[in-house]
Amino acid sequence: MIRLYDTIEPNVIDEELLKLAVEEQGPQEEAGQVAKQEGINFKDVRSLQLDFQNILRIDNLWQFENLRKLQLDNNIIERIDGLDSLVNLVWLDLSFNNIETIEGLDNLINLEDLSLFSNRISKMDAMDTLVKLQVFSIGNNMIDNLLNVIYLRRFPELRSLNLAGNPVCENEDYKLFVTAYLGDLVYLDFRLIDAHTREAGFAKYQYSIYELKHRENQMQYKLEEEKANIAELEKHKAAYVEYLNGSYLFDNLYSDDTEAAKLAYLPGVPELLETYKTKFVSICQNIFDYGLIQQEKRTAEVDLFYECLGEALSDNRDLGLKTINEFEKKHVKMLHDIRNANELQVVDAKMSECAEEISHLFDILMTYEMQLVEQLEESINNFERNIIDMVGTFVENVQGLMAQCRDLENHHHEKLLEISINTLEKIVKSEFDEDLPDDVRALFSDKDTVVNAVGASHDIHLLKIDNREDELITNVSNWCSGIVDKVHTDEHNRNRKRVKEINQYIDHLQNELDNLDFGDLLD
Incomplete structure (x- = not known):
């Protein structure tokens, strides 16, 4: 896959590029001008568009910890990395790049929509933590083995899958296989899966699927058993008696x-x-x-x-808040009276009275605190x-x-x-x-x-x-x-x-x- 801009000098994701992208995609009216003057807090950014930037390597995105949507399509990216801090990401587009291996997605546990369309990927793996994945587009890649589809069974929320343009699609049983092994899939290659295709796929592969489900259930049982054993061991460690329930110490x-x-x-x-x-x-x-x-x-x-x-x-907090609320009601009235006094002597007297009330409040709050300190x-x-x-x-x-x-x-x-x-x-x-x-x-x-x-x-x-x-x-x-x-x-x-x-x-x-x-x- 070669694009016209591949010959241009590769770009890097630096501070200037990020500021420019955020400014261009942010509000352009008065609010945008204020943002430019006061500076942009990358932590507040929810969506970032970095397409067609001739980017070779993903970098400097660690400040965008609340980012939900990231667009990196149509670049020259070769590796998926630099995304570890984007734990709130829901939508990620890495289509039209030069990626060969799926990697670097482990921390994106909230990702729902992932596009790796038009890259150089030959195997679907390394996505185990994407348990919320609903939409996955990996068309126009180099996937040539139907068994890759079985890997996608671990994503219970997956409803839309695009594999169009991969060598695997040339297999005459492609649609039946995918439909059968991904029983909850609703859309395949952007088309609604019809009942006839679903029934035909199940009929063709039902025995293989039964065996697969049996193996999956066994693996799930072992996994749950291992988790239970780990949890039990942690409980024993918390009691400082780990491995004393049996012959471990003797052995x-x-x-x-x-x-x-x-x-x-x-x-x-x-x-x-x-x-x-x-x-x-x-x-x-x-x-x-x-x-x-x-x-x-x-x-x-x-x-x-x-x-x-x-x-x-x-109790101490409630008592303090009650005292402050009562004081502030009285304090507002006292300030009002001071502002509306007609004589300087009256002002001085009321200000002295107000100062005494403030001092009294201090004594009360400090008394509450000292009582709490003694109690605690x-x-x-x-x-x-x-x-x-x-x-x-x-x-x-x-x-x-x-x-x-x-x-x-x-x-x-x-x-x-x-x-x-x-x-x-x-x-x-x-x-x-x-x-x-x-x-x-x-x-x-x-x-x-x-x-x-x-x-x-x-x-x-x-x-x-x-x-x-x-x-x-x-x-x-x-x-x-x-x-x-x-x-x-x-x-x-x-x-x-x-x-x-x-x-x-x-x-x-x-x-x-x-x-x-x-x-x-x-x-």
């Missing part, structure tokens, strides 16, 4: 323990190991169950605190004590349960060492008849080697138990200190902001009073 003890794998060949060790695993996993499950219960209690405590906080802030300080201190106590109790109980895991490990170690020494004695006395692999038999060359092997395995297990305990305690302690610090910081910032608001409001009232115009009275 992890042995994941890189080569000595334990060798010792497992000894008679009696598999049974010993199975008993150890059963008891160990049971303790881990207790930690897991206890962790979820404690997480629910912590969440309830946090929710209750913020609920009470919201009520206190709301008490609530925050209670919340802090409760959270710290809850986390402290949780940590203490977890440490107790982890101690049980270590006790089990110590007991298992003693039994394993006993079996290993007995095996060594039998081997020395030539009383051991079991067949052992060469690397296992090499452990029993002397007592030190046996003891070191069993001890190395034991040390690995204890270290992993300690590390998991430290991880849990560190994470929940960090959460505790983090949420307490945030509560104190938020309250400090709220208080400073409120005091500033009060002072600004009082300053405004006082300035308004000081700058009253008394007209003829002062003349």
Whole structure:
């Protein structure tokens, strides 16, 4: 595809081009002149037309975060990029360009109408996030395989599709295939799909579609299952007990323990190991169950605190607004009386009275704020004590349960060492008849080697138990200190902001009073 302006110097989307485009497409009367004088805020632009600009690369559009319609047709664009910030885009026209690959659309989750007409695209993909897509025009490209159509089944809102001008349209079953596989499509190549074509397409491909739907349902089930598992894991992480509901920690003890794998060949060790695993996993499950219960209690405590906080802030705000409204009714009358006073003495008296009322309002609002600060300080201190106590109790109980895991490990170690020494004695006395692999038999060359092997395995297990305990305690302690610090910081910032608001409001009232115009009275 070659256009006359392809030989012109390629253009770039720079600040000047964007300003010019916005000005030309904006209001041309008085409002347009004002916009030019005061400057254009690209964030306010909803529609942008950049067609026939000989643009080679999309760039500098990040400021148009509220853009809904973008026209980039009839340029020489080779790649779709630079659109990541346009999350509110609904309509995008990239027709008549040199695009070969669909890409760079991931963030356009609100896109409803997309035109890639007359480019060099041979495959439809990389549009998974465009779940709201309704109209898709990709005619006059290089798509030659009907299977591309199946990709479009993931867009439930798609109602209009244009593929005209692609090699795939030369297939005699083109219309029947598209109609059958895209059952909700209303328009194909800008023509309404008639009932006869729809029925014929379904009849021809019904069995293939049944099989496809079955596979899609299976994939959807797996996807939903994966999402559910991820959500469940996030819940476990929030309780700091992830992977403690099962044999994960136990299996992890042995994941890189080569000595334990060798010792497992000894008679009696598999049974010993199975008993150890059963008891160990049971303790881990207790930690897991206890962790979820404690997480629910912590969440309830946090929710209750913020609920009470919201009520206190709301009550204080309502009280302040009521006081200000009552003051302003009285204040308007006082200003009116001052402006209409006939004598300077009266003016001075009323101004003094008004100034006193303003000062009194300041005292009342600051009193409300101080009362709120005291109320919130008490609530925050209670919340802090409760959270710290809850986390402290949780940590203490977890440490107790982890101690049980270590006790089990110590007991298992003693039994394993006993079996290993007995095996060594039998081997020395030539009383051991079991067949052992060469690397296992090499452990029993002397007592030190046996003891070191069993001890190395034991040390690995204890270290992993300690590390998991430290991880849990560190994470929940960090959460505790983090949420307490945030509560104190938020309250400090709220208080400073409120005091500033009060002072600004009082300053405004006082300035308004000081700058009253008394007209003829002062003349």
